[in-house]
Amino acid sequence: MYSQLRHYGWPPLQAVGHIAFGITLLALGLACAGAELLGGWEQAGRLLTGRG
Incomplete structure (x- = not known):
């Protein structure tokens, strides 16, 4: 290569x-793709901001 x-x-x-x-x-x-599998963008946003 x-x-x-x-x-x-x-x-x-x-x-x-x-x-x-x-x-x-x-x-x-x-x-x-993982965010979609875990329940969508809202939950991913909550996890990232610490409000999970």
């Missing part, structure tokens, strides 16, 4: 940034 990134001219730090951004989006998607 690293050799492919070098072939296309991406510096290693830029590649790491893209990978980290992808992981962040995936984690956000999983968090949203």
Whole structure:
């Protein structure tokens, strides 16, 4: 994978940034799906604000 990134001219730090951004989006998607499974956005908001 690293050799492919070098072939296309991406510096290693830029590649790491893209990978980290992808992981962040995936984690956000999983968090949203988990909030839906746990009873919706209202309960998730209450949990995050400590009013749970």
